[in-house]
Amino acid sequence: MKTLFTLLASVSFLMPPSAMCQVAQNLLVSAAEEKPAKPLAGYFFSLKEVPLSQKHYIFHADPLKKAILTDGDKDVVLSHTMTVKSARGFDMYFSSGQYNVTLAVKDAREVDGGTTEYKGTLFVKRGSEKHKYTVHGFQNR
Incomplete structure (x- = not known):
């Protein structure tokens, strides 16, 4: 000073x-x-084969659970419909137009006070098409 x-x-x-x-x-x-930026809050998931450090997310949701699914070259905005918790984890359901998406999380590990890492499966249904992806990701609070 x-x-x-x-x-x-x-x-x-x-x-x-x-x-x-x-x-x-x-x-x-x-x-x-020069102050470091706070990481964005929400859920961020990549395909299992893609390291999270590359930040190529196939699915992400904000704290209010408005989500974006990357389907090929387009982003689909989804709304959260419900979350079902079980002894093994939780399932989050999202939908929009022709899309119904379920994020099934079965493995969670607390990294630090504000971040939790997850492993799970992303089920995407578009019309009559069904796809299943093994994913991993994290949640920032």
Whole structure:
């Protein structure tokens, strides 16, 4: 803080006051940009073969459980219909138009206070087509 004051005081002798305010604003903006961004909250799932570090998610849902399914080259927006918990895990059901999606989670592991890793299966039904994907992912809170 003392360094900032000294810098501003020395600059004030060389610049008019309006230019000095711009320097101060730039210093504040650059300090704010350096703060680490908080990871997004929600559920994020990739195919089992794809490392989570690549961030190629086939399915993700926000904390309000509005979800997006990546089907080929298009993203399908889904709405949460219900969650059914069992002794082995939980099933989350989503739907939209022709799509009915079930995320069946059977294995959960707490990584830290805000993140849980999951392994499960994603069942996608589009009209008469049915697909089953083995997935892994995580939930940020």
